Amino acid sequence: MKLTILGCYSATPKVNTNPTAQILEIKNHTFLIDCGEGTQVELRRNKVKFSRVKHVFISHLHGDHYFGLAGLISTFNLLTREADLHIYAPKGLKEVITMQMKLSNSWTKYQLVFHELSSKSSELIYEDDKVEVHTIPLDHRIYTNGFLFKEKIGERKLDMNAVLNADIDVVYYRKLKQGGDVLDNQGNVIANTLVTKDPIPSKSYAFCSDTLYSESIIPIIKEVDVLYHESTFIEKNEALAKTTKHSTAKQAAMIAKKANVGQLILGHYSTRYDSISEFKTEAKTIYPNVELSRDGKIFEF
Amino acid sequence: MKLTILGCYSATPKVNTNPTAQILEIKNHTFLIDCGEGTQVELRRNKVKFSRVKHVFISHLHGDHYFGLAGLISTFNLLTREADLHIYAPKGLKEVITMQMKLSNSWTKYQLVFHELSSKSSELIYEDDKVEVHTIPLDHRIYTNGFLFKEKIGERKLDMNAVLNADIDVVYYRKLKQGGDVLDNQGNVIANTLVTKDPIPSKSYAFCSDTLYSESIIPIIKEVDVLYHESTFIEKNEALAKTTKHSTAKQAAMIAKKANVGQLILGHYSTRYDSISEFKTEAKTIYPNVELSRDGKIFEF
Numbered sequence: 001m002k003l004t005i006l007g008c009y010s011a012t013p014k015v016n017t018n019p020t021a022q023i024l025e026i027k028n029h030t031f032l033i034d035c036g037e038g039t040q041v042e043l044r045r046n047k048v049k050f051s052r053v054k055h056v057f058i059s060h061l062h063g064d065h066y067f068g069l070a071g072l073i074s075t076f077n078l079l080t081r082e083a084d085l086h087i088y089a090p091k092g093l094k095e096v097i098t099m100q101m102k103l104s105n106s107w108t109k110y111q112l113v114f115h116e117l118s119s120k121s122s123e124l125i126y127e128d129d130k131v132e133v134h135t136i137p138l139d140h141r142i143y144t145n146g147f148l149f150k151e152k153i154g155e156r157k158l159d160m161n162a163v164l165n166a167d168i169d170v171v172y173y174r175k176l177k178q179g180g181d182v183l184d185n186q187g188n189v190i191a192n193t194l195v196t197k198d199p200i201p202s203k204s205y206a207f208c209s210d211t212l213y214s215e216s217i218i219p220i221i222k223e224v225d226v227l228y229h230e231s232t233f234i235e236k237n238e239a240l241a242k243t244t245k246h247s248t249a250k251q252a253a254m255i256a257k258k259a260n261v262g263q264l265i266l267g268h269y270s271t272r273y274d275s276i277s278e279f280k281t282e283a284k285t286i287y288p289n290v291e292l293s294r295d296g297k298i299f300e301f
Numbered sequence: 302m303k304l305t306i307l308g309c310y311s312a313t314p315k316v317n318t319n320p321t322a323q324i325l326e327i328k329n330h331t332f333l334i335d336c337g338e339g340t341q342v343e344l345r346r347n348k349v350k351f352s353r354v355k356h357v358f359i360s361h362l363h364g365d366h367y368f369g370l371a372g373l374i375s376t377f378n379l380l381t382r383e384a385d386l387h388i389y390a391p392k393g394l395k396e397v398i399t400m401q402m403k404l405s406n407s408w409t410k411y412q413l414v415f416h417e418l419s420s421k422s423s424e425l426i427y428e429d430d431k432v433e434v435h436t437i438p439l440d441h442r443i444y445t446n447g448f449l450f451k452e453k454i455g456e457r458k459l460d461m462n463a464v465l466n467a468d469i470d471v472v473y474y475r476k477l478k479q480g481g482d483v484l485d486n487q488g489n490v491i492a493n494t495l496v497t498k499d500p501i502p503s504k505s506y507a508f509c510s511d512t513l514y515s516e517s518i519i520p521i522i523k524e525v526d527v528l529y530h531e532s533t534f535i536e537k538n539e540a541l542a543k544t545t546k547h548s549t550a551k552q553a554a555m556i557a558k559k560a561n562v563g564q565l566i567l568g569h570y571s572t573r574y575d576s577i578s579e580f581k582t583e584a585k586t587i588y589p590n591v592e593l594s595r596d597g598k599i600f601e602f
Contacts, residue, residue, distance in 0.1 A: 012379050013372075015346045037372045038339045045316045061404040063375045067368070071314075071338045074364045078313050092404040099400065103362040103393040105443050142406050 001026045001151075001203050002300050003226070006042035008267035008293040010210075010232050010246075011064040013037075017271055018295050019064035020209060022228070023048050026149055027130040032056045033147060033207050039068035040075050046296060050076060051083065055126065057133070058089035059209055060144035066093065070100050077108045084111040088125050088133075090143050091116040117145060122220050130154075136220050138211035140245045146208035148220060154199040162195040203301060206261075209268045212242065213251040218259045226301055227261040228293065230268035231279050237270075249279040253286035263301070267293035302327045302452075302504050303601050304527070307343035309568035309594040311511075311533050311547075312365040314338075318572055319596050320365035321510060323529070324349050327450055328431040333357045334448060334508050340369035341376050347597060351377060352384065356427065358434070359390035360510055361445035367394065371401050378409045385412040389426050389434075391444050392417040418446060423521050431455075437521050439512035441546045447509035449521060457497040464496045504602060507562070510569045513543065514552035519560045527602055528562040529594065531569035532580050538571075550580040554587035564602070568594035 002025040007018025019036025023046070030052035032039075043050065058066050066089070076085065085108075087093065094114040101107055115125060117135060126133035129152065136146030155177035163176070168190060172182035181192050206221040209230040221227055232246035241248050247255075249266055256264035264287055266279050273279075276292055283290040291299065303326040308319025320337025324347070331353035333340075344351065359367050367390070377386065386409075388394065395415040402408055416426060418436060427434035430453065437447035456478035464477070469491060473483035482493050507522040510531040522528055533547035542549050548556075550567055557565035565588055567580050574580075577593055584591040592600065 012376050013342050013345060015342060037369065038342065041314050041316060041339065044314060061401075062407070063372050063401065063405060067372045067375075068338065071364050071368045074368075075313050090404075092400075096397070096400055096404065099393075099397055100362075100364070103391075103397065103443075104364060106363070142404075 001149075001205060001226075002298060003205065003228075003265075004046055004048065005267065005293040005295060005297045005299075006039055006046060007036050007295055008269065009295075010268050010270050011062070012271050014271050016295075018042055019067075020059075020268060021068065022207065023053075024149055024205060024207075026203075026205070027151055029055065029131060031133075031149065034059055034065045034209070035067075035069040035072060036064045037067040040072045042295070043072075050079060051081065053085070054083055055086045056088070057147045057207075058087065058093060059138070059146060059207070060140060060142055061090050061092055062142065062210070065209075069093075070097055073097065073101075073108060073112065074104070074106065076110065077106065081108075081110045084113055086113045086115060086126075088115045088117060088147075090145070091118045118143070122148075134220065136206060136208060136217050138208060138217065139214045140210045140212065144210060146206060146211070146217070146221075148204065148206045148224065150204040151202035153202045156192070156196040156199055159195050159197050166190050166195055168195065205301075208255075210246055212245040213247050213255070215255070215258065218255065221255075221259045221261065223260050223262075225262040226265060226299070227256055227259065227263070228265045228267060229255055231266040231283070232268050232270050234273070234278055234282050249282040250286055253283035253290065256283075256290075257287040263289045263291065265291045265293050265299065302450075302506060302527075303599060304506065304529075304566075305347055305349065306568065306594040306596060306598045306600075307340055307347060308337050308596055309570065310596070311569050311571050312363070313572050315572050317596075319343055320368075321360075321569060322369065323508065324354075325450055325506060325508075327504075327506070328452055330356065330432060332434075332450065335360055335366045335510070336368075336370040336373060337365045338368040338372075341373045343596070344373075351380060352382065354386070355384060356387045357389070358448050358508075359388065359394060360439070360447060360508070361441060361443055362391050362393055363443065363511070366510075370394075371398055374398065374402075374409060374413065375405070375407065377411065378407065382409075382411045385414055387414045387416060387427075389416045389418060389448075391446070392419045419444070423449075435521065437507060437509060437518050439509060439518065440515045441511045441513065445511060447507060447512070447518070449505065449507045449525065451505040452503035454503045455500040457493070457500055460496050460498050467491050467496055469496065506602075509556075511547055513546040514548050514556070516556070516559065519556065522556075522560045522562065524561050524563075526563040527566060527600070528557055528560065528564070529566045529568060530556055532567040532584070533569050533571050535574070535579055535583050550583040551587055554584035554591065557584075557591075558588040564590045564592065566592045566594050566600065
């Protein structure tokens with residue numbers, strides 16, 4: 001998995017800070033997560049091929065998380081895109097985008113497929129043979145979801161030396177990869193574990209922005225490899241975090257610790273702070289493996 | 302007057318090109334003209350004080366001319382703006398913005414005043430004692446207006462030496478500035494022109510984007526000091542200009558020449574061209590006083 005941070009700041013803009021948008025590359029997918037104003041330019045800056053983006057996940061309908069989407073949809077059309085674009089977003093977005101297209105008299109020549117979300121429980125919203133995406137219901141001022149991206153456990157790997165030594169016909173390879181025992185050419189049963197190796201462990205990534213400190217997400221994100229958890233504020237502004245339904249760096253770390261995740265990435269910083277280093281210092285007092293997101297930063301895991 | 306180009310490129314984005322937005326400073330106003338995606342950041346980059354912007358003029362509802370407005374409105378609110386914001390735009394924009402605010406549950410604490418436009422004839426849409434703004438109906442794929450900004454002719458200037466020599470009481474100064482004849486302290490009529498000078502000439506600026514070549518705008522923009530006329534294409538792409546209802550640099554120059562304007566500024570360039578210098582070369586074959594807009598460039602006139 002490769003995570004590219006296109007923008008990791010909250011609402012009010014500064015020169016050189018971008019609102020929320022991320023690209024998650026996972027099992028040959030290029031998922032766009034949130035799409036704040038200016039995302040299409042950040043995609044260009046980070047050399048993400050527009051045609052690779054086929055799925056967009058929008059956490060909620062505050063502008064700093066989706067005001068870049070209408071422009072992106074429009075640009076895709078000008079570039080004569082043909083592939084479908086799937087958009088997973090709270091109910092209401094389809095109506096806004098449709099109205100904007102109607103007013104501009106520019107309907108897309110490719111298919112826009114809206115998957116409107118309204119459930120308050122976690123649900124599976126995307127699945128193929130390699131990846132699953134689940135919602136993570138968050139507690140914010142309006143209806144908001146985080147997203148959990150999970151690689152499925154892959155097939156077992158053939159231990160080719162052992163397979164050849166055991167004299168197993170090639171027609172059984174598929175069954176071996178799927179974990180089954182098979183017969184050799186003499187009719188003897190060969191136990192799967194003698195001729196295969198464990199699959200590459202599946203990775204998982206949880207994106208949680210924006211939210212009040214909420215332990216109810218812990219069962220959903222338990223033991224993910226990487227957790228992005230918003231930290232709009234630091235602890236001295238905890239009261240402000242509460243009234244605006246955001247989290248502090250310390251609270252993000254508490255969630256990371258309780259969910260026993262592999263790594264915590266902080267982001268969605270308020271632009272009121274001159275430096276973001278204090279977010280990391282604060283989180284590290286609770287949980288050790290903390291990284292700061294920065295616009296343009298890439299995480300590989 | 303001072304014109305700051307925030308963005309002067311047409312729709313598809315590149316890193317370092319911005320869609321249409323301009324700031325016109327005229328008689329103590331700071332008018333925002335069009336508001337493509339990313340305008341709020343360009344306002345910051347060009348150090349335009351947000352609180353100075355009280356009037357926004359939107360030419361038409363293609364995204365590259367207004368997708369930055371929702372974010373700007375939202376940011377103004379986060380910054381606890383109190384002053385009214387007047388928006389002059391084609392009918393429909395109010396509904397989009399209202400829906401976006403409704404979905405985000407973030408109503409502005411300041412007053413948003415929409416002046417929705419639908420007339421196909423030129424109309425006076427703003428007036429105070431120093432400035433007038435008129436629409437310039439354009440010929441584009443959807444309902445579109447340019448805008449004509451005109452300083453009103455100011456008062457006559459007192460020639461103080463002549464006034465004192467003529468022994469005129471101070472109570473008559475106001476009448477003199479307004480062009481009237483007055484009496485001196487001996488009761489003799491003093492002709493206005495003997496003791497006053499002509500006012501500073503009033504300036505005018507016409508913004509015309511996006512439009513097919515259209516001579517019908519000439520009577521409205523006749524002899525303006527500065528004309529911004531879109532030139533999305535150069536002459537070799539004239540057929541494309543026609544089908545997309547845009548203009549070439551040559552056509553912009555033909556309008557400038559026929560309207561006898563003082564200066565032509567080109568802009569709204571397609572991002573297909575590696576360099577914009579050819580736009581100027583082409584326009585200069587028709588009309589001499591041509592300038593290229595560039596993002597961040599300032600024109601004072």
